[in-house]
Amino acid sequence: AQSVTQLDSHVSVSEGTPVLLRCNYSSSYSPSLFWYVQHPNKGLQLLLKYTSAATLVKGINGFEAEFKKSETSFHLTKPSAHMSDAAEYFCVVSGGGYSTLTFGKGTMLLVSP
Amino acid sequence: DGGITQSPKYLFRKEGQNVTLSCEQNLNHDAMYWYRQDPGQGLRLIYYSHIVNDFQKGDIAEGYSVSREKKESFPLTVTSAQKNPTAFYLCASSIQAVRERGNQPQHFGDGTRLSIL
Numbered sequence A: 001a002q003s004v005t006q007l008d009s010h011v012s013v014s015e016g017t018p019v020l021l022r023c024n025y026s027s028s029y030s031p032s033l034f035w036y037v038q039h040p041n042k043g044l045q046l047l048l049k050y051t052s053a054a055t056l057v058k059g060i061n062g063f064e065a066e067f068k069k070s071e072t073s074f075h076l077t078k079p080s081a082h083m084s085d086a087a088e089y090f091c092v093v094s095g096g097g098y099s100t101l102t103f104g105k106g107t108m109l110l111v112s113p
Numbered sequence B: 001d002g003g004i005t006q007s008p009k010y011l012f013r014k015e016g017q018n019v020t021l022s023c024e025q026n027l028n029h030d031a032m033y034w035y036r037q038d039p040g041q042g043l044r045l046i047y048y049s050h051i052v053n054d055f056q057k058g059d060i061a062e063g064y065s066v067s068r069e070k071k072e073s074f075p076l077t078v079t080s081a082q083k084n085p086t087a088f089y090l091c092a093s094s095i096q097a098v099r100e101r102g103n104q105p106q107h108f109g110d111g112t113r114l115s116i117l
Helices: none
Strands: A002-006 A010-014 A019-021 A023-027 A032-038 A044-050 A056-058 A064-068 A073-078 A087-094 A101-103 A107-112 B004-007 B010-013 B019-025 B031-037 B043-051 B054-057 B064-066 B076-078 B087-094 B112-116
Touching: A002 A087, A002 A101, A010 A019, A019 A107, A023 A032, A023 A087, A032 A064, A032 A073, A044 A056, A044 A064, A044 A073, A073 A087, A101 B043, B004 B087, B010 B019, B019 B031, B019 B087, B019 B112, B043 B064
Parallel strands: A010 A107, B010 B112
Antiparallel strands: A002 A023, A019 A073, A023 A073, A032 A044, A032 A087, A056 A064, A064 A073, A087 A101, A087 A107, B004 B019, B019 B076, B031 B043, B031 B087, B043 B054, B064 B076, B087 B112
């Protein structure tokens, strides 16, 4: 069994300040973890993925995430927010093998000027 | 450019009516998926298919049906048995439908928004 919890439904930041979106997971197997971004009325776009290689994963648009097995966390960060980062972000876990993806409920990122 | 095409972008259903949502991919992916998205609920898996002529129920399959007659196509029918069909529907695909599937990211279409008249 696997599950994922996004700890904040909404996060508000000012443009130019750091972004932190929090995600905890549980999985019976060595998990694969993903972050996706969704802009309004659009599909999901892959930001980054962790698949048991380096624990610090760099993604697109300056985002990165760190896999911490001891804390079962996979938080998404960005040093400096841009207005175009305003969107909904989903943390996703896959237990490997024949398991399907499990999506978190999403975190809406609001960026103010 | 390769990708996933969902149509129509907006769809309206009358009471007692079946409607079909189209999903086509030219990525040569083996696996295809249908998700339902409701506000604050994340994505929930309706059906998935790893190979042509085979598909499995996801977490919320009741009131839906699918077919997989071609590798490129995975249409979803929302039947009259689905009493609350209003939602945003997303189709996705991924490579390697077996063994390594859990490690592969899924690619998404731009969705179909279904509403009740």
